[in-house]
Amino acid sequence: MGGRVRFIAISLLALAVVSSAVSARELRQPALKSQAALVVDQQSGEILLGKNMESKLPIASLTKLMTAIVTLDAELDPDEPVTIAKADVDRLRGSHSRLQVGTTLTRDELLHLALMASENRAASAIASSYPGGKDSCVLAMNLKAQLLGMTGTRFEDGTGLSGRNVSTAQDLAKLVQAAHAYPKIRDYTTSTSYQVKIGRRAMRFGNTNNLTRSSRWDIGLSKTGYIAEAGRCLVMQVTLAERSIIIVLLDSWGKYTRVGDATRIRQWLEFASGRSSARQTSAALPPQADFASIHARNDWPG
Numbered sequence: 001m002g003g004r005v006r007f008i009a010i011s012l013l014a015l016a017v018v019s020s021a022v023s024a025r026e027l028r029q030p031a032l033k034s035q036a037a038l039v040v041d042q043q044s045g046e047i048l049l050g051k052n053m054e055s056k057l058p059i060a061s062l063t064k065l066m067t068a069i070v071t072l073d074a075e076l077d078p079d080e081p082v083t084i085a086k087a088d089v090d091r092l093r094g095s096h097s098r099l100q101v102g103t104t105l106t107r108d109e110l111l112h113l114a115l116m117a118s119e120n121r122a123a124s125a126i127a128s129s130y131p132g133g134k135d136s137c138v139l140a141m142n143l144k145a146q147l148l149g150m151t152g153t154r155f156e157d158g159t160g161l162s163g164r165n166v167s168t169a170q171d172l173a174k175l176v177q178a179a180h181a182y183p184k185i186r187d188y189t190t191s192t193s194y195q196v197k198i199g200r201r202a203m204r205f206g207n208t209n210n211l212t213r214s215s216r217w218d219i220g221l222s223k224t225g226y227i228a229e230a231g232r233c234l235v236m237q238v239t240l241a242e243r244s245i246i247i248v249l250l251d252s253w254g255k256y257t258r259v260g261d262a263t264r265i266r267q268w269l270e271f272a273s274g275r276s277s278a279r280q281t282s283a284a285l286p287p288q289a290d291f292a293s294i295h296a297r298n299d300w301p302g
Contacts, residue, residue: 029049029268030049030261030264030265030267030268031264032049032051032249032261032264032265033252033253033254033257033260033261034051034231034249034250034251034252034257034258034261035051035052035055035057035231035250035251035252036051036052036053036055036057036168036169036248036249036250036251037049037050037051037052037053037169037247037248037249037250037261038050038051038053038169038170038172038173038246038247038248039245039246039247039248039265039269040173040245040246041243041244041245042177042180042237042243042244042245042246043243043244048245048269049265049268050169051169052169053168053169053170053248054152054168054169054170055168055169056152056166056167056168057166057167057168057230057250057251058163058164058165058166058227058229058230059160059165059166059167059172059225059230059233059250060160060161060165060225060226060227060230060233061118061120061123061159061160061223061224061225061226061227061233062160062167062172062175062223062224062225062233062235063141063155063157063158063159063160063165063225064114064115064118064123064158064159064160064223065115065175065176065179065185065189065223065235066141066144066145066155066175067114067123067126067127067137067141067158067159068111068114068115068126068179068182068184068185068188069141069144069178069179069182069185070130070137070140070141070144071107071111071126071130071137072182072184072185073140073144074130074131074140076107076129076130076131077107078106078107078108078111079106079107079108080106080107080129081104081105081106082104082105082106082107082110082125082126082128082129083102083103083104083125084099084100084101084102084103084104084121084122084125085101085125085128086101087124087128088101088120088121088124088125088128089101089121090120090121090124090159090161092161092162093161093227095120095161097119097120097121098119098203098205099113099119099121099122099198103198105122105196105198107126107129108184109196110122110123110125110126111126111184111188112188112191112194113194113196113205114126115185115188115189115223116188116189116191116193116194116205116206116207116208117194117205117206117207117208118208118223118224118225119205120159120160120161123158123159123160124157124158124159126158127157127158127159130158134157134158137158138155138156138157138158141155141158142154142155145171145175148171148174148175148178149171149174150167150171150174150175151171152166152167152168152170152171153166153167153168153171153175154166154167160225160227161227163227163228163229163230169248169250172235172248172250173246173248175235176221176235176236176237176246176248177237177246179221180220180221180237185221186220186221186237189207189221189222189223190207190212190219190220190221190222191207191212192206192207192212192213193205193206193207207222208224209222209223209224209234209236210259211236211259211262216266217238217266218238218239218240219236219237219238220236220237220238220239220244221235221236221237222234222235222236222237223235223236224258230250230251231250231251231252231253232251232252232253232254232255232257232258233249233250233251233252233258234247234248234249234252234258234259234262235247235248235249236262238266240266240269240270240273241269241270241272241273242273243269243273245269247262247265249261249262
């Protein structure tokens, strides 16, 4: 009997060693195409993956998260009518907007469009209606960045159209963490579509992040960005493998690269969680269990 127990113990140890070796190979960090990336456990602050996370890069419309934060901090009337002016038209890049000059919506409607559809004229009008105008809004954004410890960040406008809006992946994780505390930012950045009434017309806008429409994702906050200097950018707060995770992806040049990188990160974390669960299950097995029956049930990670 003693010999059989020793045999089982040795066999279990050997399997554990093999399992650990396989896991180490298979859990290698995913090869990301984004030039800078950061994956952080939101609760513990543990960095799960980092790539050029201290590099200062243009951030495009990720800027709008800070525009929203300072607007909400100012406690301005969300129902106040705000009109799109000629000054809100993008003269720098000529980006398209469905909001014509003279369109009047509430501040809250414009905030929703700026965060969900990344509407530049909406964001510009919000900044213009900030007490003291656009300059005061940008000043408030930079002061808020300092308060959040975003030492590598600088804002030049409220839309993100300027290539001089720069930040780092580390700083943007702090921004996402701060923005996630605002219910409106969570709701507006993750809604899949939103309809506004302009005159007699009803106009529907969609979310710029297609992942918000996927059942594979549990997204608590999302923001995309793109200008030529910044490439395609994406930040998200998500729940993956029962963990609250912040994902930052910067300077993804391919049209689908940021989505591909986000998917690779999700699969990596889900696989890691599966490995961990399997190891915990195997460790809980009683030492006197019959080795042949254990092996037949395939309870061991392979």
